[in-house]
Amino acid sequence: MLAVVKKPRTELSIQGDRPGEIVDWLRKKYEVTVLAKDEDEASIPVEETEFWREMEKNRIGNLLAGARLKAGLTQEQLADKLEIRQNMVSDYERGRRALSPEMAKRFGSVLQVNETSLKYGPTSQAPYRRSGKRS
Numbered sequence: 001m002l003a004v005v006k007k008p009r010t011e012l013s014i015q016g017d018r019p020g021e022i023v024d025w026l027r028k029k030y031e032v033t034v035l036a037k038d039e040d041e042a043s044i045p046v047e048e049t050e051f052w053r054e055m056e057k058n059r060i061g062n063l064l065a066g067a068r069l070k071a072g073l074t075q076e077q078l079a080d081k082l083e084i085r086q087n088m089v090s091d092y093e094r095g096r097r098a099l100s101p102e103m104a105k106r107f108g109s110v111l112q113v114n115e116t117s118l119k120y121g122p123t124s125q126a127p128y129r130r131s132g133k134r135s
Contacts, residue, residue, distance in 0.1 A: 058095035063118050065093040067111040081110045 014022050026032050033051060035044075046052050055062055068078050068089075075093070079086040091097035092107075099107075099119065108115030 060099050060119060061093045061095040064089075064099070064107060067107070067113050067118065068093075071111050073111075078110065082106055 012026075023032055023034060035049060035051070068075070071078075073081075075089040076086045079089045082089070088097065092099060092103070101115075104115035104118050107113075107118055111118075
């Protein structure tokens with residue numbers, strides 16, 4: 001069974017005799033979408049799922065939030081480092097504020113990611129950190 005927990009956006013592959021029990025338990029606390037119920041079910045490209053379409057609506061915001069979480073920062077901590085208000089970080093992550101090239105550079109510098117990856121996502125090669133290491 002392949003399931004997606006929308007918040008905190010986690011994809012699970014559950015195998016065994018009773019995966020439905022695990023999904024039922026998760027549904028008590030989280031919104032869950034089951035993408036495939038058994039291994040015999042035909043796989044579909046992730047790009048064709050509703051989850052993917054929802055995530056693509058706010059690609060830049062999701063990339064920003066992911067980079068922030070990977071850096072282990074709260075919105076407030078990131079805002080302090082950027083010298084902006086926390087609600088502005090929230091606006092960027094929710095797609096309510098457009099990411100200018102200057103702000104992309106500032107976010108990239110603080111989060112130690114290539115600012116291009118914040119706008120377009122990772123390329124076929126992992127984006128380079130400012131230190132020259134791959135992220």
